[in-house]
Amino acid sequence: GAVVSQHPSRVICKSGTSVKIECRSLDFQATTMFWYRQFPKQSLMLMATSNEGSKATYEQGVEKDKFLINHASLTLSTLTVTSAHPEDSSFYICSARDLQGWGTEAFFGQGTRLTVV
C-alpha cells in the first residue's frame, strides 16, 4: 500500500512553545490530507481537512489559530500546535488518499506523541 510518513514520532516541549508536525505522502500525490487527534484507547477525532493550495477546513470546536495547518504541496502537510499547553498533550495522526473517488482507502502516518510539560 501507499506510504505516509509522519515526523516526529515523539516530541516533548515546554508550555508556551510551538511544535510542528509533518506529514508526507512518499509515493503518491495527496490533494487532501486529514489531521486527527486521539486520546488513549479512544477513537480518532478529526481536527481538520487539509487541502493543497487552499485553507484547511476545521471541524467544529477546533481552534484554527491554535492548530495551524499548511498544505503547500501535493506531498506535504504540516500541523503546528501554537502556544502549546499540557492539555494539548495527545497522539496526533495524519492520513492521506492518493486518488479522488469514494472507494479509495486512506493511508495513515505512524502518529506523533506530543507531551507538553
Place this chain on the structure above:
Amino acid sequence: AQSVAQPEDQVNVAEGNPLTVKCTYSVSGNPYLFWYVQYPNRGLQFLLKYITGDNLVKGSYGFEAEFNKSQTSFHLKKPSALVSDSALYFCAVRDLDNQGGKLIFGQGTELSVKP
C-alpha cells in the same frame, strides 16, 4: 448522515479460535466501508474495504469481512486468531456529504487474543 457503531469495547478470544469484531453502519446512499487496525503508539493500518461486488471481502493478515445489507453490518472475521492479532480495530465509513471524503470512525474495539 453517515455513521458506524462498534458495539463491543473489547473482545477476548483464545488463540486458534475464530474471532469476530462487530460493526454496524448507517448511510444515506451506497456504503463505502473500511476496517483498520492500530497497534500501540502507531498509526492505523488498512485491512480491507467494501465498495461493491461480493459481500465477502478478503483483506490483509487473513482477515475478512462480510457485508450484510439487510442487517446493515460489516463484521470483521478471522478463522483462527493469533496472539499477534491483539490490537485496536476500527470500522469506518466514508462521509459522502464531505467533499474531501473524510472517514467516520467507530469507537474502536480492543481485541485481546490469549495463548
